[in-house]
Amino acid sequence: MAEIRIHNLHKAFADFTAVKDSSFVVNDGEFFCLLGPSGCGKTTTLRMIAGLELPTSGSIFLGNEDVTFKRASARDIAFVFQMFALYPHMTVRQNIAFPLVSQGVPRAEIEQRVAQAASTLHITHLLKRSVSGLTSGDRQRVALGRAIVRQPLAFMMDEPLGALDAEFRELMCQELRALHDRLGATTVYVTHDQREAMSMADKIAIMNQGVIEQLGAPQEIYERPASVFVADFMGSPAMNFLPVNAALARGATTLPLGDIALNIPAVADDVSQRPLLYGVRPEHIRLSADAPLRAEVVGVEYLGNCQIVTLNTAAGGTLRAKVGVQTRAVRGDQVGLELDGSEMTLFDQASGRAIRTARDDIALSTVGTRKVAHG
Incomplete structure (x- = not known):
């Protein structure tokens, strides 16, 4: 050979x-x-x-x-x-x-x-x-x-x-x-x-x-x-994407999504002037009654060993979550979502390329969300 x-x-x-x-x-x-x-x-x-x-x-x-x-x-x-x-x-x-x-x-x-x-x-x-x-x-x-x-x-x-x-x-x-x-x-x-x-x-x-x-x-x-392209092509269902309507400076550790801020690995690139996309895999989304990010269940696909739940979010986009069969999900339900910020990927909207974060270098523990204060 x-x-x-x-x-x-x-x-x-x-x-x-x-x-x-x-x-x-x-x-x-x-x-x-x-x-x-x-x-x-x-x-x-x-x-x-x-x-x-x-x-x-x-x-x-x-x-x-x-x-x-x-x-x-x-x-x-x-x-x-x-x-x-x-x-x-x-x-x-x-x-x-x-x-x-x-x-x-x-x-x-x-x-x-x-x-x-x-x-x-x-x-x-x-x-x-x-x-x-x-x-x-x-x-x-x-x-x-x-x-x-x-x-x-x-x-x-x-x-x-x-x-x-x-x-x-x-x-x-x-x-x-x-x-x-x-x-x-x-x-x-x-x-x-x-x-x-x-x-x-x-x-x-x-x-x-x-x-x-x-x-x-x-x-x-x-x-x-x-x-x-790679994130969307690999995985079934594919990675979810949400637009980020805020500037992030190098070193930023929180990401605004609707009314919440998601703790994320520190941003290693200077992206303060770039529109971004937030990407998260379906298996890194969990339904939770008390989570601050709200969504409506619009579809449920039962696959025997898991469920694929389609959700319209208050953050302005649609997500698909891969959850266990024991999780209750019914069309029309209002639910809370917990997103695993340590497993997210940021992308430059213009080029489609991934943005470097501290996640690329070290393993981070799962982090949660907190309420954003409005002035």
């Missing part, structure tokens, strides 16, 4: 720029996800790494070798496509063996490597079957087997679970991650599904309009979103 290094990768199609000066490193043996909505540039980036597209500029290193303008066949990379790309007239064995046959590998070695790949994927019993009669899940395993049998330096996977139903997709996520751990493979995986990325990846690059908005471990990205 090998490290993959991308430096200032750029791809333009006539007047349209698909990828804008992306730089990142995929460590040897890492499961790396390119995550983002349709059209964000993630598949184009993957295809350039694999050699299926040539970049307009920038460089791609596989190990210590510059492969930027090498053909795909010269990169020792295996590609797994969303729609399997299998040969329907061949058996499972023939499909898995095809890359080795094309390379002229001796028959005895082909048999050994096909058997090993089939055993790893638990499809040995299917080797004599035609792929045309297989389920979608088994076809995906055959496609993975065809990639594994090559023993490449790295695996590229372009939404390989996209054609599966939701229940089977969840199972395949577990199997793919377990397979990755067994092989120790360097893997670059493209998906638009945040749950797939969060459940499998060691590191995630979130892309938007050809740009990498944030790069980091799943927990880091979820808890410390670098932009409004």
Whole structure:
């Protein structure tokens, strides 16, 4: 396996720029996800790494070798496509063996490597079957087997679970991650599904309009979103946002929201001249009869192990709270809200970028709210 290094990768199609000066490193043996909505540039980036597209500029290193303008066949990379790309007239064995046959590998070695790949994927019993009669899940395993049998330096996977139903997709996520751990493979995986990325990846690059908005471990990205886009894209339900109608100086430790002031980690940036957004995750909101921030319940979604409660607040916005099933919430109720100020994120409204606070450096205990005095 090998490290993959991308430096200032750029791809333009006539007047349209698909990828804008992306730089990142995929460590040897890492499961790396390119995550983002349709059209964000993630598949184009993957295809350039694999050699299926040539970049307009920038460089791609596989190990210590510059492969930027090498053909795909010269990169020792295996590609797994969303729609399997299998040969329907061949058996499972023939499909898995095809890359080795094309390379002229001796028959005895082909048999050994096909058997090993089939055993790893638990499809040995299917080797004599035609792929045309297989389920979608088994076809995906055959496609993975065809990639594994090559023993490449790295695996590229372009939404390989996209054609599966939701229940089977969840199972395949577990199997793919377990397979990755067994092989120790360097893997670059493209998906638009945040749950797939969060459940499998060691590191995630979130892309938007050809740009990498944030790069980091799943927990880091979820808890410390670098932009409004990332905060909104990650999480279900997404992060809540409320406008802040007050100036905050560097070092400020309270945030006015309607008739209350929320204690927050000290603001590390000078944002006294910038309109801000306050962001809080649904699980960091608690319903409380005595809390000073008031809201009306306008929707309740019961999910078995929790409830998603939609609330219109006196602070001038709508919030969604993720609360326990034991919490009473009925449409039309007037309730109080407790917001966990230690878990909040501030954003610059103009740029959408996160504002630094002391929360970025130290763990703070949960803080409450107090009543604002009006003169």
